Amino acid sequence: MNPTATPARRPLHPPPVSASPFPYHPGSLLSAEDLTLEDLSRILARATALEAMDPLVRARLLAHRRVALLFYEASTRTRTSFELAAKGLGADTTLVSSLSSSIEKGETLKDTGLTLRSLGAETIILRHNSSGAPWLLEAETRLPVLNAGDGMHEHPTQALLDLRTILAHLKPTAKTLTAKTLAGFTLTIAGDILHSRVARSNMMLLPRLGARVLLCGPKELLPELAAATRPGIAIERDFDAALRQSQAVMMLRIQAERLEGVQLDLEEYKANYQLTGQRLAVHAPAALVMHPGPIIRGLELTAGVADGPQSVILEQVRNGVAIRMAVVERALTATARPATNKGGRA
């Protein structure tokens, strides 16, 4: 008899998984998954409006409101663009980074968050090396929290700016987003998917607009189960085949700081997955080339591709400021949650 076989019996009905453990602040942006299509349309429209607005008028919108940037990891693009976005709306910003604060002395995320709240912070923009940290900060401070990247988990504003970049090129007239806005569009995300919060946020977001997301990379950086994350996602390990199906390709950096023992033959990796001018010309001569940065020239893509005519990498960076203006404004203007919602984790 097969020892793994379980005897036939009537179906079991185990306890269900309870719903969301605490209500979010409506101004929080923790996961790309939390945004409805309506939220998305509103944020994108607002980004466009704010970008076009007279800077002097714009600077009065959040005059003297207090925005804290709490950064536990190095960042150039995200930190600067959040800061410029908040300042562009007139808000006062303060930066707390793990290397020059009491975090070095062992202060916990909870206490750092409560301290910032007591100092008058009305929203906290958090970059953290640990997946899920923004949920902890939200639960403990009850402030609107903007996730600026948590571990290997999510980077929702990056997905939003990627969406804005894609729409600008493929659907410049789209106003209201629907489940079909990106029907027929395929994006290949190539490289270190396993450790990428950018990949996860895009995987959570783009398929809901009808896009198809192809994941491409070696097994060490792209486990098979990634395809099961949600419908609309598939794995194509042949980079050239993936490129041939795609209208955009997003290259990811190998995250050396998160590899933890994964052994990679870089020469082999480059042979299979580096985006070169030749590869692009043969297989995807019209595709957008995207990258969340930082780019490592000569590794995941060549300098020629990064600087080439198909590259929208710097456009993505510019879109970051507009998107983050909309998201910061949303954080500070959303109605606070009803007092009856006490929240707190179960």
Added chain:
Amino acid sequence: MTALVIRGGRLIDPAAGVDALKDILLKDGRVAEVAAPGKLKQANGAQKLDAKGLIVAPGLIDIHVHLREPGQGYKETIASGTAAAAAGGFTAVAAMPNTIPVNDSPEITRWMQAPERGAFVRVFPIAAATRGSKGDALNDYAALKSAGAVAVTDDGRPILKDNIMRETLAAAARVGLTVIQHAEDTRLTQGASMNAGPTAFRLGLRGMPAEAESGMVERDIRLVTELRDARAHLHVAHTSTAAAIAAVRQARRNGLRVTCEVAPHHFLLTEEHVGLYNTNAKMNPPLRSAADRDAMIAAILDGVVDAIATDHAPHALHEKEVEFENAPNGITGLEAALGLSLRWLHKEWKMPLGRVLSLLSAQPAALLGLKGRGTLTVGSFADVVVFDPKAEWTYNALDTKSKSRNTPFDGWTMQGKVRWTISEGRVAYASKGREANANPA
């Protein structure tokens, strides 16, 4: 010592094959007499507990708890942990050796059992298998056994080296001790904080593969097979994967002395209960897939599982209020085990009461060779739980007698309310309104 009579209850003593209305007389810490209602011969002058409508059963035995003493009294003490045990209907607990310092000596083993610890119920220390639980040098099992240790284990630091595990099994067998293994190939779980699978991928958390558990169980069973003639006894702690259960099932068919326990959270919860980084759903082994959880239920129902054990692992609030990856592993379990087992195994999945109680008393007692425990035959220890099987109640973590309240079962509906827990003839716990009947220690 005062004599105590428990009258009019339904006595369920699975080891003795009893399920009937009985009166029971406890005297000098032992069961003195069991008789049909009103027929006790020696009950004169004894204090009486009215158990009408209640179930009277052997006190529950949890063979896997962390009492945190010595060394981490801010999480739990032997006194607070055993108070929680008594509130949960337990009259004996086996305490894991991952204390500070590690319990690898007869001195600490005796210290844990000393009256000064103020234990409410009996504590059976489980000693470290190797010096400092470092997995290198074996401890003196004969000395540990005579100091009161009932088994050996390196618990959270599993013995990886084949030769050390083989020596451990052989040496423990020579003195008649069980070897308990927390089966985890820690080389496969570095930096991981939940079960490996689609949920971990989605949450951006590193995962512990099921093979880290089952591979270690399979390795240990190979060693027990080699030591078949020595009658080595391997007990697999907190089994959580279908593959590990399958390996145990097969080992039993092959006539090996291999036993296993399952914790309530592993037969009730899945990795989905991690939700959005709930640190009270983080433990090791982690909550697994639905298929694994279903395999735990099936194995309990069909008898492969020998004991329900809680892996009660208290941690202070501040330790769990941190990033998921930084939070320590473990949840409390003593006060929820009976209520969850009755609610789900008995009520929902129709396991007979006697079998549920057996998994919580008679079988764990037999597994560790705890003589006179897990049964209420005359002469046994007067370890009794009296509970109302019909009472439904809501578990509130704030009401715990433990020093910690890291439980994923806060707010859950429980079935069966403990009215009294009697440890060696003394009332160790009485529910609200029944304290008047409590017997001063």
